[in-house]
Amino acid sequence: MNSANFEFLANLLLKKSGHVLSPEKGYLLDSRLGPIARKEGLSSVEELVQSMRTGNDQRLSWAVTEAMTTNETFFFRDRTPFDLFKSEVIPHLAENRRPGSKARIWCAAASAGQEPYSLAMILREERSALRGVQMDILASDISDKVIEKAKAGLYSQFEVQRGLPVQLLVKYFQKQGDLWQVDPSLRQNISFKTFNLLNSFQTLGTFDVVFCRNVLIYFNQQTKTDILNRIASRLAPDGFLFLGAAETVLGLTDAFEPVAGKRGLYKRKAIAQAKVA
Amino acid sequence: MKHCLVVDDSRVIRKVACRILEDMEFSCIEAEDGQQALDKCRQAMPEAILLDWNMPVMNGIDFLKALRNESGGDKPVVVFCTTENDMGHITEALRAGANEYIMKPFDSDILSAKFAEVGLI
Numbered sequence: 378m379n380s381a382n383f384e385f386l387a388n389l390l391l392k393k394s395g396h397v398l399s400p401e402k403g404y405l406l407d408s409r410l411g412p413i414a415r416k417e418g419l420s421s422v423e424e425l426v427q428s429m430r431t432g433n434d435q436r437l438s439w440a441v442t443e444a445m446t447t448n449e450t451f452f453f454r455d456r457t458p459f460d461l462f463k464s465e466v467i468p469h470l471a472e473n474r475r476p477g478s479k480a481r482i483w484c485a486a487a488s489a490g491q492e493p494y495s496l497a498m499i500l501r502e503e504r505s506a507l508r509g510v511q512m513d514i515l516a517s518d519i520s521d522k523v524i525e526k527a528k529a530g531l532y533s534q535f536e537v538q539r540g541l542p543v544q545l546l547v548k549y550f551q552k553q554g555d556l557w558q559v560d561p562s563l564r565q566n567i568s569f570k571t572f573n574l575l576n577s578f579q580t581l582g583t584f585d586v587v588f589c590r591n592v593l594i595y596f597n598q599q600t601k602t603d604i605l606n607r608i609a610s611r612l613a614p615d616g617f618l619f620l621g622a623a624e625t626v627l628g629l630t631d632a633f634e635p636v637a638g639k640r641g642l643y644k645r646k647a648i649a650q651a652k653v654a
Numbered sequence: 655m656k657h658c659l660v661v662d663d664s665r666v667i668r669k670v671a672c673r674i675l676e677d678m679e680f681s682c683i684e685a686e687d688g689q690q691a692l693d694k695c696r697q698a699m700p701e702a703i704l705l706d707w708n709m710p711v712m713n714g715i716d717f718l719k720a721l722r723n724e725s726g727g728d729k730p731v732v733v734f735c736t737t738e739n740d741m742g743h744i745t746e747a748l749r750a751g752a753n754e755y756i757m758k759p760f761d762s763d764i765l766s767a768k769f770a771e772v773g774l775i
């Protein structure tokens with residue numbers, strides 16, 4: 378791809394989704410954007426970008442932005458965060474929230490739903506430990522496609538064998554033809570929404586737990602810092618933040634600190650808490 | 655080194671599974687049917703068993719029920735690995751004492767994920 382086109386594309390992604398398109402990721406362009414080019418009746422990705430530069434087709438730039446997201450995910454991914462959710466978060470909320478009150482979890486890059494459904498299964502298994510505290514989940518992602526899939530709760534045989542213990546498959550899924558569908562009762566406490574992390578969080582309300590995993594890796598420093606600070610402002614003073622295994626708050630913000638010995642788990646910093654109180 | 659007994663009537667599947675398992679630092683023993691598998695278990699109980707369902711002589715589910723009645727037969731971690739992929743078969747396997755269940759086709763990702771699930775690796 379010529380460098381003017383590459384630069385145009387990089388700027389577009391930065392503006393639309395915050396993604397950094399570095400030259401090393403150039404290899405993704407053909408596989409991700411080729412299908413869109415063909416659908417538009419264009420012979421190459423080069424031509425697609427060229428036509429985007431001349432026209433101002435919002436629908437097309439959106440399709441390109443969405444196609445450049447990486448939606449890789451699986452049930453109980455990395456295990457530890459879900460173990461910590463069970464051993465740290467649930468007991469804390471059971472202790473510090475009134476029975477009958479609602480606590481809210483936000484999966485901020487939920488992809489096709491494996492992460493929120495994993496949490497929903499834990500909540501169900503641990504119902505008695507919650508001591509009457511209700512937990513609702515907001516599952517959001519920038520991509521309509523994955524949110525639609527998450528809503529449908531339909532997974533391939535391959536997907537249900539990645540990370541999901543067979544006992545939970547039997548308990549919470551039904552077979553639909555070649556696919557497996559999440560039990561409707563599990564979807565009850567989850568709401569699904571298309572949402573871009575670059576937009577204001579104001580309309581989302583506040584949360585007790587935020588899962589923002591394996592998405593910061595796509596942003597530049599400034600965007601990471603901005604998103605983390607805005608998450609802090611939406612999180613209860615004693616709330617929890619989970620990041621992906623390759624992500625951290627260190628060097629990005631003072632709003633959070635890692636919880637010692639608990640990989641991937643962060644809490645709001647005491648100073649920040651004092652300011653809020 | 656942990657031992658894994660691979661029970662399948664297809665030689666090709668046994669070879670593929672063993673290659674993956676050996677990469678996971680298991681030493682593999684093979685059996686072509688449930689009866690052979692039971693004989694091998696009576697000689698020495700393996701830590702893990704990867705078990706097909708449909709086989710001549712003795713099928714996987716009958717083997718599993720027999721195994722769990724043997725002395726020491728509660729020890730091996732049993733992972734079914736079969737083309738049977740409906741809820742009925744899976745629940746029957748779990749009821750008979752299977753620890754995990756792989757629906758074929760499988761690859762090394764699925765095999766290692768399932769073995770990790772039951773604490774074998």
Ligand SMILES: C[S@@+](CC[C@H](N)C(=O)[O-])C[C@H]1O[C@@H](n2cnc3c(N)ncnc32)[C@H](O)[C@@H]1O
Nearest residue numbers: 394446448450486488519520573574590591592
């Ligand atoms: C690699 S997946 C991670 C999914 C899940 N959290 C996990 O850890 O398995 C990253 C997800 O982030 C979403 N994403 C990327 N940029 C985003 C943005 N600006 N706002 C919201 N979601 C975004 C992508 O669509 C994709 O589904």
